[in-house]
Amino acid sequence: MRELQYRHAIREALDEELARDENVVVMGEEVAQYNGAYKVTEGLWEKWGDKRIVDTPISEAGFIGMGVGASMLGVRPVMELMFWSFHSVAFDQLVNNASCVRYMSGGLINVPIVVRGPANGGTGVGATHSHCPESLFAAFPGLKVCAPATASDAKGLMKAAIRDNDPVFFMENTKLYGLEGEVSDPSEGDHLVPLGLAEVKREGSDISLIAHGISVLHALEAAETLASEHSISAEVVDLRSIRPLDQDTIINSVIKTNRAVLVDESKPFAGVSSQIATLIQEHAFDHLDAPVKRVCTIDAPAIYSPHIENEQLPNPRRVVEQVLAIA
Amino acid sequence: MGAQIGAPPGICSHSAPTLKEGSQAPGRRRIVVTLTLARHGGAEYARPEATRMQENPAAPPFAVMDFSSSPINRDLSNDDKIGFYREMIRIRRFEHLSLAQYHKGRIGGFLHLYNGQESVAVGTVSLMGENDHAITAYRCHGHALAVGMGMNECMAELLGKVSGCSQGKGGSMHFFAPNKNFWGGHGIVAGQTPLGLGLGFGLKYKGLEGCALCFLGDGAINQGAFHESLNLASLFEVPIVYVIENNGYSMGTSQLRSSAYRDCLAQRAEAYDMVWDLINGEDVYEIRAKTHIAMERARKEHRPTLLEIQTYRYYGHSVADANAAKYRTPEEIERYKSDHDPIRIWERRLTEEGIATAEELKEIEKEATKEVKAAINFAEAAAPPTIEDIQHHVYWEVDEDTEAGNSGRHFFND
Numbered sequence: 110m111r112e113l114q115y116r117h118a119i120r121e122a123l124d125e126e127l128a129r130d131e132n133v134v135v136m137g138e139e140v141a142q143y144n145g146a147y148k149v150t151e152g153l154w155e156k157w158g159d160k161r162i163v164d165t166p167i168s169e170a171g172f173i174g175m176g177v178g179a180s181m182l183g184v185r186p187v188m189e190l191m192f193w194s195f196h197s198v199a200f201d202q203l204v205n206n207a208s209c210v211r212y213m214s215g216g217l218i219n220v221p222i223v224v225r226g227p228a229n230g231g232t233g234v235g236a237t238h239s240h241c242p243e244s245l246f247a248a249f250p251g252l253k254v255c256a257p258a259t260a261s262d263a264k265g266l267m268k269a270a271i272r273d274n275d276p277v278f279f280m281e282n283t284k285l286y287g288l289e290g291e292v293s294d295p296s297e298g299d300h301l302v303p304l305g306l307a308e309v310k311r312e313g314s315d316i317s318l319i320a321h322g323i324s325v326l327h328a329l330e331a332a333e334t335l336a337s338e339h340s341i342s343a344e345v346v347d348l349r350s351i352r353p354l355d356q357d358t359i360i361n362s363v364i365k366t367n368r369a370v371l372v373d374e375s376k377p378f379a380g381v382s383s384q385i386a387t388l389i390q391e392h393a394f395d396h397l398d399a400p401v402k403r404v405c406t407i408d409a410p411a412i413y414s415p416h417i418e419n420e421q422l423p424n425p426r427r428v429v430e431q432v433l434a435i436a
Numbered sequence: 437m438g439a440q441i442g443a444p445p446g447i448c449s450h451s452a453p454t455l456k457e458g459s460q461a462p463g464r465r466r467i468v469v470t471l472t473l474a475r476h477g478g479a480e481y482a483r484p485e486a487t488r489m490q491e492n493p494a495a496p497p498f499a500v501m502d503f504s505s506s507p508i509n510r511d512l513s514n515d516d517k518i519g520f521y522r523e524m525i526r527i528r529r530f531e532h533l534s535l536a537q538y539h540k541g542r543i544g545g546f547l548h549l550y551n552g553q554e555s556v557a558v559g560t561v562s563l564m565g566e567n568d569h570a571i572t573a574y575r576c577h578g579h580a581l582a583v584g585m586g587m588n589e590c591m592a593e594l595l596g597k598v599s600g601c602s603q604g605k606g607g608s609m610h611f612f613a614p615n616k617n618f619w620g621g622h623g624i625v626a627g628q629t630p631l632g633l634g635l636g637f638g639l640k641y642k643g644l645e646g647c648a649l650c651f652l653g654d655g656a657i658n659q660g661a662f663h664e665s666l667n668l669a670s671l672f673e674v675p676i677v678y679v680i681e682n683n684g685y686s687m688g689t690s691q692l693r694s695s696a697y698r699d700c701l702a703q704r705a706e707a708y709d710m711v712w713d714l715i716n717g718e719d720v721y722e723i724r725a726k727t728h729i730a731m732e733r734a735r736k737e738h739r740p741t742l743l744e745i746q747t748y749r750y751y752g753h754s755v756a757d758a759n760a761a762k763y764r765t766p767e768e769i770e771r772y773k774s775d776h777d778p779i780r781i782w783e784r785r786l787t788e789e790g791i792a793t794a795e796e797l798k799e800i801e802k803e804a805t806k807e808v809k810a811a812i813n814f815a816e817a818a819a820p821p822t823i824e825d826i827q828h829h830v831y832w833e834v835d836e837d838t839e840a841g842n843s844g845r846h847f848f849n850d
Contacts, residue, residue, distance in 0.1 A: 134641065160641070166671065171630050171664025178634015181619060182569075184641050201627050201661065214612035214620065215603030216829035250830045250847070273840055274832040305844020353844030384848065391850065 111294055116149045116286040118260035119225075122267035123150065123187060125295065127157055130185060133271060136163040136176060137189025137226075146191045147227065147286050169199035173224065177206045177276075180222040187271060193228035193280060194240040207276040208251035223270045225279035228256070229323060229374065230411045231422050232283055239411035241374045243321070244381045246278045247352040254351040255304055256280040258325035260290035262349055265302025273304065282323050305353030309362065313344030316436055317362040319385055320372035321348040324404075324423050328372045331428035339429075341436050351381055359385060360392045367398040370431050372423050377405040399435035404428050501716075504785075506725035508563070514791045520562060520720050521786060522800050524554040524779045527578045529804040530587055533812065534577070534594055538755055542816075543594045546754040547608050550578035553747045555778030556681050557582040559723030560649055560745075563731055567639060567646025569617040571632045573653060574609035575681075575749075576621040583618040585611065587811035597818035604821045605829060625686075626652060626659030629678070633665045636676035640738060647675040647734035649727075654744075655686025655694065657701050666742065670708040675734035677727065680744040681717070687753040688763040702744035710740055717747035718778050748772045 113121065126133050139146050141154035141164040154162040165172040169190065176186035190196065196203055203224065210218050230239035247254045253275055257263040263281065270277035293300050310325060311332050318328035325347040332343035346362050348354065363369050369389055373382035382403045389401050404423045412418050503509060531549045538547045550557070557578035561570060564583070572579045580590055585601060593600030594608055601611050602621075611621040619635060622628035632650025639646045656662050657680060669676050680701055686694045695701060705712035711733065715726050723745060730741035750769055752759035760766045786792045833841035 163672075166667065168664040168668060170661045171633070171668045174627075174630020174661060174665070175634040175637050175668060178571075178619075178631035179638035179641065180634070181614070181631070182635060182638030182642070184634075184638045201624055202630055205624050205627055206622075206631055210620070211832065212829050213602055213606040213610040214614070214829075215601065215605050216832075216835055217602070217612050217614050218619070219832035221832075250827075253831075269840070274836075274838075303843045304840060305846075350844060353846045354848075356845045388848075 110291040112289040113260050113264075113292040114286065115260045115263050115281070115288050115290065116147060118264035118290070118292050119149050119267050119281065120151065120153065121292070121295070122264045122271070123153060124156070125299075126187075126268055126271045127153070127161055130271075132183060132185045133187060134161050134163060134179075134184060135187045135189070136165055136172060138165055138167055138191050140164060140189050145189070147283060149281075149286070150189070169195050170202055173199040174202035174206060176222050176224075177202055177210070177220055180220045180276075181210065181218050183221075185221050185223075185271060187223045187225060190224060190226035192238050193226045193242055194238045196240070196242055196246075203246070203278075204249055208249045211275075212251055219274050220276045221274045222276045223267075223279055224276070225267070225270075226281060227283040227286070228280040229282040229284055230406065231419055233413065233415050233418065235413040236410035241280070241376075241406070243278075243280050243351050244375045244379060244384070247381065247384075248379070251276070253277045253304055253353065254280065255349060256322035256351060257302075257349055258285070258310075258320075258322055258347055260288070261292045261300070262302050262308070262347070264292055265300045266304065266349060268299070269301050269303055277304065280322065285323055302349065304350040305355055307349055307355035307358040308347045309344060309358065310347045311343070311345040313342040313366065315342045315366055316368040316370060316432055317344045317346055317359075317366045318370050318372055318428065318432070319346045319348065319359055319362070319382075321351060321381065322374060324372040324374050327423050327425050327428055330425040331432065334425060334429050335432055339433065339436075341432065343432065348381075354384075356388055356392070359388065363389050363393040364396045367396055368435055369397075369401045370428065370435070371401065371403045372428055373403060373405050374423055375405055377403065377408050380405055402431045402435055404431050501722065503719065503721035503725040506721065506728075508724050508728040509721050517786060517789075517791055518800070520558050521779070521782055521792070521797060522804070523558040523562075523582055524782065525801045526587070526804045526807065527554045527557065527581050528779060529801065529808050530581060530590070530811075531577060533805070533808040534591070535751070535755055537591075537594065537812065543608065544596060545607055545609075546574070546756065547594075548575040548754045549749070549751040550575055552750040552772065552777070553681055553683060553717070554578055555720050555723060555782065556651075556679070556717050556745050556747055559720045560679060560727045563724060563728050564617065564649065565646065567644045568649060568731065569619060569635045569639070569646065570649040570651070571619040571628050571635060572621065572651035573625065573628055573656065574621070574623050575653065576609065576611050579651065580611040580613065580618060580621070583613060583616045585613045585616060585618065587807055588814040591808070591811040592815040592818045595815040595818070596820060597815055598821045598825065599814075599818040603825070603829070626656035626662040628652070629656065629659075629662045629665040630668075632678070633669055633674055633676055636669065636674040636734070636740070637672065640673075640675055645735050647677055647731050649677050649679060649731070651679045651681060653686065654680055654682040654684065654691055654701055655689075656680075657704065658686075658695060666705065666708045666710060666740075669740040670710045673738040674740055675738050676740045677730045677734055678740070678742045679727070680742070681747055682744050683747050683749040685749075685753065685763065688757060690763065700744055702742045705742035710742055712742040712744070715743055715745040717745040718776050718781050720778070720782055747778070748776060
């Protein structure tokens with residue numbers, strides 16, 4: 110099977126959906142002539158032109174709101190936030206408008222918009238550019254949130270997100286953009302990954318490591334170490350989609366392994382893992398042999414110092430330590 | 437120079453290009469200043485030391501400008517003109533009787549009444565065609581009725597019933613009727629302005645000849661989202677007409693105490709190289725004449741316009757606010773009711789032009805009252821939503837029972 114970089118997998122998804130549906134329009138800062146700040150949209154403007162690939166000014170509240178408004182009329186905008194950290198200047202549009210308009214209209218309106226961009230720490234850009242807001246937005250009914258870890262999932266989820274008739278907030282990762290992974294060839298058929306479907310990325314029997322986004326890769330690396338150095342068989346569950354959430358896969362894994370460590374780049378307070386923990390205690394309490402533990406970002410704004418910033422984030426070493434504490 | 441296309445001879449246009457043309461502009465500006473401030477006694481009240489009002493005491497009042505012969509107005513039938521009256525009085529009666537329902541405790545939350553501003557919604561919405569779309573803020577009942585929403589569904593929404601326009605999920609601030617090109621009803625000040633921009637963007641993207649009418653209050657002009665929206669509208673050449681309904685107060689803060697401006701609020705459009713105009717909201721003819729020009733500019737040239745329509749509200753920002761007890765005088769409100777009321781002024785027009793008699797108009801008002809009372813009966817008898825209804829209309833895919841709507845867990849109650 111061919112290998113594609115994560116960023117190119119997303120680009121291929123955009124390209125295919127632009128071809129499939131003339132209502133799909135890609136908008137954002139530097140997405141067109143500059144080819145994208147992280148080169149996700151590279152070449153699309155050249156291919157699709159001004160109407161379909163639109164450069165916006167640095168004006169997130171304005172252009173995100175514009176996308177929401179256009180989507181009410183049936184346009185299907187895919188809006189790039191250069192960083193998801195910039196959500197804060199467009200918050201009213203993302204929350205009050207994208208998530209509530211359908212509800213407040215009694216179902217008369219729907220908002221088929223995708224808002225995408227990187228949401229991660231660990232790149233030396235300090236607290237303002239390192240937010241991971243997936244738990245924040247998953248807390249608003251009406252919104253959908255996903256965070257793919259691999260190139261294949263990024264492509265399949267992006268295509269599903271664009272076709273979805275509800276607003277989907279798509280969280281990517283600058284540290285994943287350059288990573289290559291297997292992606293099926295378009296000649297093999299449409300590659301779609303439905304929202305709301307987790308995937309067991311590694312089978313195991315002793316403990317469940319439940320993660321999303323780049324934390325899945327940390328969990329997989331930790332699982333290797335646990336197997337080779339500690340004879341512990343860890344199962345890795347990749348959520349892929351935060352809301353809707355594949356509760357069955359999570360619970361089935363915990364019922365099988367009787368232990369869980371949740372790996373989550375959110376901050377610990379009300380992070381994605383908080384929700385997973387509460388579901389596990391409610392639906393698999395009798396199957397637990399140990400408390401559910403979490404590896405989250407250390408609870409402070411993102412530190413700048415390159416010497417230490419990766420220690421603030423979940424990493425394989427911290428995952429192994431937490432597993433050993435309960436296994 | 438689109439702003440001058442349909443203006444009657446001798447009428448000033450306040451479009452940006454005209455102002456840029458030089459020697460005439462300062463004189464006209466002084467007129468604008470006077471009109472703006474003289475009509476907003478609230479500014480006087482809030483800032484008694486303000487002296488700008490005296491800059492040009494000899495400026496002509498709005499009334500000398502007659503827009504009845506403007507192209508969009510001269511072919512109006514008598515029925516059309518009576519129709520505007522009917523629409524305005526329906527709104528006024530609806531609002532008036534809603535207030536009674538509010539005082540009886542049947543309406544929850546806020547109630548932002550439109551009384552005094554009826555001419556704005558009726559005049560502008562009367563110009564909407566098949567591909568024109570409207571969106572507004574929370575003072576939305578007037579626009580809702582003007583676009584043709586029924587009183588029953590509106591009153592039922594206020595009373596929180598499932599037969600309300602939003603099935604009891606929106607309330608007073610959130611009326612919607614997409615099938616009538618009406619996109620709300622939005623609760624956050626200026627939050628609707630990027631959405632309105634998106635409606636215009638969508639029209640242009642789909643190659644339709646139409647425009648977005650985006651209403652906002654004078655308080656909204658100081659929000660960042662509004663300015664971002666203006667910049668994008670001008671930059672992307674979006675077919676949109678922004679309508680500032682300037683009632684002189686952003687909640688309890690007068691225009692002078694809330695906005696920095698030289699001559700009028702719409703002038704801010706110049707910073708975005710956008711055409712603007714100032715409109716006397718007392719006069720349905722003027723509203724239609726000038727708004728029509730702006731809508732045509734949007735439809736035909738894809739150029740946005742910022743309009744400021746000067747108007748006045750009789751009740752508080754919402755009915756719960758202190759109103760005359762705090763930030764303006766009862767005398768000021770009475771003065772507007774007696775001298776500047778758009779419905780009374782239109783009524784006078786109709787009788788003076790021999791289009792309708794006072795008795796006939798009274799009859800129309802009575803019919804409107806009857807219609808509201810019937811709507812109240814309808815709303816009272818309607819069923820409230822059930823607990824099960826709470827989680828409907830959150831996700832389209834779930835409501836439609838699609839494959840995506842059945843994939844994964846969407847709700848987290850337990």
